[in-house]
Amino acid sequence: MAVSILIQSNQIKSLIYNQQAQFFIYEANEVSTIIKNESSSEVVNERVRILAQFLNATILIYDRDGDLTTAQKTQHEGHNHVILKKEFLTRVWQGGNIIHAGKVNNYPIDIFLVAVPVIENDKITKAVVIYSPLAPLKQQINSIRQISFWGALLGMGLATILSVFILKTMTRPLLKMEAVAHAIANGEFGKQVPVVTNDEVGKLASSLNNMSLQLKEKIEAIERLDKTRQEFVSNVSHELRTPLTVIQSFSEAILDGLVKEEKVRDFYLKNILEESKRLKRLVDDLLDLKALEAGQTLADMEYVLISKLVMVTSGNFMSLAKEKNIDLNVTIKDKEVTVYGNIDRLKQVMTNLIGNAIAHTQPGGRVEIMEEQKDDRVLISVADNGPGIPPEEIEHIWERFYKVDKSRSRGAGGTGLGLAIARRIVELHGGSITVESAPGQGAVFIVNLPIINNV
Incomplete structure (x- = not known):
């Protein structure tokens, strides 16, 4: 910070001195113009006097021999004007400008001085010198330095506060993320961090x-x-x-x-x-x-006539239904519907559904099997009027070894895997199987398969 302030201070000093020098050089050139345009020395002296008062500065005019010809001054702390030696103006006689800040000869105060040549007919005939006390410039520089210093301190303070605020703003979510990461490492999965920004x-x-x-x-x-x-x-x-x-x-x-x-x-x-x-x-x-859960497709696929599949499979249960005094009815609404599938696996699905329906239907009951087309799908439903399935158990019937009526499972000869197998077979055929049931109202299992015509 100290180095930065020092550099800035020197830059301010150079800027102020340069501005003052350019101003005095401009006014000195104006005096040079007056000298060249006015033949009367009285007029020149009067105009130079007015300009000196306006500038609150001293204006001196030297001839080529180094003699002072005009001196229009203001009183600088009660001192007379500065006496310049001929050697001091050497650069002016060479055609250059002089810019000086500080002591000159034995003059008691520091001054800021510029000197420019007066060129007439391509010859340097005179030198115009303008100077004023350096103290006001130093005061101006010191004032600007103080403002810059306190401004820098204020800026650093604000920057520090802003940095702390930004740091806390940035580190707060990072600390929360660290806490969540530790929680995850300790097995607390699912922990979340509030997301408040898009950066x-x-x-x-x-x-x-x-x-x-x-x-x-x-x-x-x-x-x-x-x-x-x-x-x-x-x-x-x-x-x-x-x-x-x-x-x-x-x-x-x-x-x-x-x-x-x-x-x-x-x-x-x-x-x-x-x-x-x-x-x-x-x-x-x-x-x-x-085998079904491991595979993504079925082998031995062919076009299967659904009406024939339903009639043949249900026919295998006619004697069992008659033996149990159960009315087994089959309705075929669309005889020419075909699907592309494995006929043995589809028979396995129908056998499971019809067997379950008969097993859970009391003597004197009925089982209804129906096939019908809906748009580009074929629906095969197997309905019974048995005891039905409690609502809380419907979602579990597709699980392996799950049995709704535990007391009847062994008597019915089931393994508890039939519906899980049936569902997987239907899914591998691009279809679905659902159930509708209520306690005391029986159950309806519906197989939904895509129709693919044998072309």
Whole structure:
């Protein structure tokens, strides 16, 4: 700061001196013009006197020999005019100007002086000297220096305050971001930083917020996946344990000779066979679901006539429906509708839906199957008038091993994977499967598939 003020002070001094010099040189040239244009020395003296009073300065005119011919002065602190030696004016006689600030000979005060040549007929004939006390200029310079000094201090103070304010404004969000980063590092995912600007700091805060949300979503997804895996292992273990327990206990009873009657032994063997079949269905369903979830497309695709698919699949359940005294009705509204798909997988979907409908319908009830076209889609609905599905359980029926009626699952022979498999098959065909149900009013499952004509 001290160096800056010193440099600025010298610049101010040079500027003031230069302005004063240019002003005096201009007025000295005016005197030179008067000398060249006026032949009367009295007129010259009078005009120079008036100019000296106007300038509050002393004007001296020297001839070529260095003799003073005119002296019009103002009283500077009671002193007479300065006496210049001939050597002092050497530069003027050479055609140049003199600018001097300070002491001259034995003159008691510092002065500011300029001298210019008077050129007549291409010859230097006289010298015009104008000077005034240097003190007023020094006072002016000191005043400007003080103003500059205090202005610089004020500017630095304001700059410091502004810098502190800007620094706090910039560091406050950075400190908040640091706190959020520490929270994320400690596992508190999802923490957010308030974004109040659109500058680089604001963009950095937005990026941190996005990263925090993405980490939270990924961690939650991992936790959900881990929970799903745990539930899957638990469900598989449970589903395997039950038939294995039955097979083991019945086999041990037969081998240990505890079953004497042939009728009872046949009952035990029949149960062992049924549980073995149940195990096979469970393993097959697990393998099916794994294959469907791993794949993005289906193999062996062909054009499938939906009306034929519905009639053939529902026909396979006619005897079971009759045995349970259930009215199974099929309605085909559009016989020529085709889709492009895997016929075995589509049969698997229909088999699951129709089988579930019959399993959950009481004797004397009915199951309605209908096929119809809606724009470029074909809808296949399977409706029953069974007990229905509670609203709080509808969103869960597509989960693996989820069973609405836990008490009837084993009797119905289900593995709890059928709807999960059916939904995945339909999705791989570019379709969707939905359900509409209410307790006591049955359920309607609707398969929605895109129509692709066989051209």
